[in-house]
Amino acid sequence: SEASSNAATKYSIAVIPGDGIGPEVVAEAVKVLDAVTEPAGITLDKTTYPLGAEHWLATGEVLSDETMDKLRGHDAILFGAVGAAPNDTRIPSGILERDLLLKLRFTFDHYINLRPATLYPGTTSPLAEPGDIDFVVVREGTEGLYAGNGGRVRQGTEHEIATEVSINTAHGVRRLVKYAFELAQKRPRKKLTLVHKHNVLVNAGRLYQETVNEFAPQYPDVTVDYLHIDAATIFLTTDPSRFDVIVTDNLFGDILTDQAGAVTGGIGLAPCGNINADRTAPSMFEPVHGSAPDIAGTATAQPVASILAAAMMLEHLGHEDLADQINQAVRRDLETHGNEQRSTDQVGDHIVAALKA
Amino acid sequence: SEASSNAATKYSIAVIPGDGIGPEVVAEAVKVLDAVTEPAGITLDKTTYPLGAEHWLATGEVLSDETMDKLRGHDAILFGAVGAAPNDTRIPSGILERDLLLKLRFTFDHYINLRPATLYPGTTSPLAEPGDIDFVVVREGTEGLYAGNGGRVRQGTEHEIATEVSINTAHGVRRLVKYAFELAQKRPRKKLTLVHKHNVLVNAGRLYQETVNEFAPQYPDVTVDYLHIDAATIFLTTDPSRFDVIVTDNLFGDILTDQAGAVTGGIGLAPCGNINADRTAPSMFEPVHGSAPDIAGTATAQPVASILAAAMMLEHLGHEDLADQINQAVRRDLETHGNEQRSTDQVGDHIVAALKA
Ligand SMILES: CC(C)[C@H](C(=O)O)[C@@H](O)C(=O)O
Numbered sequence: 133s134e135a136s137s138n139a140a141t142k143y144s145i146a147v148i149p150g151d152g153i154g155p156e157v158v159a160e161a162v163k164v165l166d167a168v169t170e171p172a173g174i175t176l177d178k179t180t181y182p183l184g185a186e187h188w189l190a191t192g193e194v195l196s197d198e199t200m201d202k203l204r205g206h207d208a209i210l211f212g213a214v215g216a217a218p219n220d221t222r223i224p225s226g227i228l229e230r231d232l233l234l235k236l237r238f239t240f241d242h243y244i245n246l247r248p249a250t251l252y253p254g255t256t257s258p259l260a261e262p263g264d265i266d267f268v269v270v271r272e273g274t275e276g277l278y279a280g281n282g283g284r285v286r287q288g289t290e291h292e293i294a295t296e297v298s299i300n301t302a303h304g305v306r307r308l309v310k311y312a313f314e315l316a317q318k319r320p321r322k323k324l325t326l327v328h329k330h331n332v333l334v335n336a337g338r339l340y341q342e343t344v345n346e347f348a349p350q351y352p353d354v355t356v357d358y359l360h361i362d363a364a365t366i367f368l369t370t371d372p373s374r375f376d377v378i379v380t381d382n383l384f385g386d387i388l389t390d391q392a393g394a395v396t397g398g399i400g401l402a403p404c405g406n407i408n409a410d411r412t413a414p415s416m417f418e419p420v421h422g423s424a425p426d427i428a429g430t431a432t433a434q435p436v437a438s439i440l441a442a443a444m445m446l447e448h449l450g451h452e453d454l455a456d457q458i459n460q461a462v463r464r465d466l467e468t469h470g471n472e473q474r475s476t477d478q479v480g481d482h483i484v485a486a487l488k489a
Numbered sequence: 490s491e492a493s494s495n496a497a498t499k500y501s502i503a504v505i506p507g508d509g510i511g512p513e514v515v516a517e518a519v520k521v522l523d524a525v526t527e528p529a530g531i532t533l534d535k536t537t538y539p540l541g542a543e544h545w546l547a548t549g550e551v552l553s554d555e556t557m558d559k560l561r562g563h564d565a566i567l568f569g570a571v572g573a574a575p576n577d578t579r580i581p582s583g584i585l586e587r588d589l590l591l592k593l594r595f596t597f598d599h600y601i602n603l604r605p606a607t608l609y610p611g612t613t614s615p616l617a618e619p620g621d622i623d624f625v626v627v628r629e630g631t632e633g634l635y636a637g638n639g640g641r642v643r644q645g646t647e648h649e650i651a652t653e654v655s656i657n658t659a660h661g662v663r664r665l666v667k668y669a670f671e672l673a674q675k676r677p678r679k680k681l682t683l684v685h686k687h688n689v690l691v692n693a694g695r696l697y698q699e700t701v702n703e704f705a706p707q708y709p710d711v712t713v714d715y716l717h718i719d720a721a722t723i724f725l726t727t728d729p730s731r732f733d734v735i736v737t738d739n740l741f742g743d744i745l746t747d748q749a750g751a752v753t754g755g756i757g758l759a760p761c762g763n764i765n766a767d768r769t770a771p772s773m774f775e776p777v778h779g780s781a782p783d784i785a786g787t788a789t790a791q792p793v794a795s796i797l798a799a800a801m802m803l804e805h806l807g808h809e810d811l812a813d814q815i816n817q818a819v820r821r822d823l824e825t826h827g828n829e830q831r832s833t834d835q836v837g838d839h840i841v842a843a844l845k846a
Pocket residue numbers: 229230233234386420422688689719
């Protein structure tokens with residue numbers, strides 16, 4: 133079955149619930165997915181992969197080639213969150229991030245890391261005057277400082293040098309920028325902001341800026357501007373409604389989208405699509421937030437980010453109508469219950485109810 | 490004259506007003522400096538260096554070795570801002586930043602980039618519930634991604650690779666972390682937060698984390714914690730009062746301090762000390778903000794950041810009492826006039842008046 137075809141009625145979905153609150157929020161996303169697909173006559177065949185901290189502790193394996201091969205066979209991946217508690221010294225920092233989450237993003241060429249930021253009615257921004265916030269960050273997902281290129285020389289001595297190399301390719305930047313322009317063109321405001329730091333990172337920054345300059349004439353109705361990353365964090369605080377589509381590199385995108393989550397009522401509402409737009413491997417959908425081990429097991433995790441990520445998955449699979457049903461149900465639910473104290477599964481139940489309303 | 494001695498009554502100060510609003514704010518800082526030093530019997534011999542965009546356009550030179558030698562002879566440098574208008578295509582991005590500002594920071598080994606963030610009474614934060622914000626960012630100033638190490642291969646072709654290398658040394662990180670611990674120990678809350686991204690930047694991140702771990706036992710009264718840069722931007726939005734001293738690398742410090750400026754009532758209030766704590770070369774004091782060419786000449790620039798930077802300079806020169814007089818005058822002035830519309834020189838005049846009150 134061709135994942136992008138509107139005609140398909142059956143999809144094979146890999147579910148990686150992960151650690152901490154990951155399984156808790158993914159359960160609600162699956163609940164909502166089932167509620168929206170079943171009446172439409174669409175079947176999601178789900179296979180759960182028990183990966184993450186516990187799996188690593190039990191087996192010594194983060195993510196084997198064999199499992200990667202299996203994952204490759206699915207139409208899409210629904211991902212929860214991975215990461216042990218920060219004080220759990222059994223798991224070195226970076227192991228799960230790099231050998232699981234980033235391995236998936238890199239191996240499956242998830243070059244578009246798509247992160248919408250929306251301030252929903254019924255939710256509260258920590259900003260005094262947030263305005264209408266509705267923008268999307270198109271973050272690069274397969275290169276930059278995330279390439280894992282660097283090392284430590286004379287480690288542990290007073291002469292140590294530790295390096296991190298940001299790798300940026302025309303190939304990677306061009307496909308990213310093109311995607312961002314196309315997205316901007318489809319949106320009412322048609323505005324694209326490149327965020328970088330080309331006054332200091334002159335090599336990577338100029339590659340980004342020149343690529344934007346090169347594509348801009350093909351999208352004459354899109355307004356283009358540029359902000360340094362430091363200035364962008366100011367505007368996200370003082371005037372977030374100025375943004376429509378932001379295109380940026382992997383690390384700046386990571387930083388901006390957490391800040392964006394904060395200004396739009398909390399990181400618990402922010403979804404992420406790790407998209408291979410060429411569809412040469414399954415795309416992956418996850419909340420922006422992490423495994424939050426501190427609140428795991430308390431049934432207080434906010435599942436909306438995971439539910440919105442599930443909607444992004446349906447859209448990617450060609451079912452924009454169903455994605456829209458979820459988005460509208462979330463909107464209605466937040467409008468009514470946004471500021472109530474609810475348990476994780478209550479939120480899921482309410483959104484299922486809103487779907488049917 | 491030994492710059493750090495309390496006994497000195499005469500200092501030689503280099504003034505680099507720079508571009509845009511740089512000269513406008515520096516004029517007010519000089520006004521306030523004179524008003525506080527003269528009654529104390531202290532003379533500041535000022536030499537102005539006309540560097541920046543105009544100088545480059547006129548002479549083709551950003552900052553010559555000869556000028557560097559002269560600058561080295563001063564006790565301190567008061568810096569405004571450099572940078573041409575973003576649409577001024579005569580000046581390639583990065584030239585002034587790297588060959589002037591960063592050249593000064595690197596050559597004079599300004600390894601402590603010290604940036605206090607304070608929410609003053611009388612000023613308005615864009616946050617709905619800012620709380621008491623009073624923290625200091627100890628940003629590394631001489632390495633990381635600012636090292637200028639990187640390049641472009643197959644530039645301009647579809648096979649281009651652009652790299653940026655973050656260089657981090659035990660030497661650089663140790664002196665930074667030590668300074669941050671000592672600062673934290675002197676402050677009432679005695680809290681140090683390392684901000685990095687050690688789950689992705691495992692080499693540099695671990696060097697930072699291990700260095701903090703190594704120094705921590707020498708400062709048993711200092712509470713230490715760690716945040717990833719993305720999480721730090723969330724807390725700066727939702728709970729900025731949780732921070733006391735932040736220690737971080739060059740780029741993360743750049744990003745965090747602009748965001749910190751925004752949450753504490755605007756980047757126009759945020760000063761910066763570029764400090765060579767070994768005093769082997771003059772330290773340099775500047776506002777965090779840039780040259781803001783869009784408002785240059787309109788007399789609307791906020792000079793407080795530059796005035797507070799001048800106070801940091803006096804403190805560095807050993808005159809904590811005079812620095813304190815300026816800080817108190819700024820505080821009183823903002824309390825009274827903080828939300829009024831005032832011209833740049835009115836603010837300076839009011840602060841001089843508040844000094845005498
Ligand atoms: C867990 C971490 C590797 C990851 C990232 O930095 O990309 C996370 O912060 C995110 O934004 O998805």
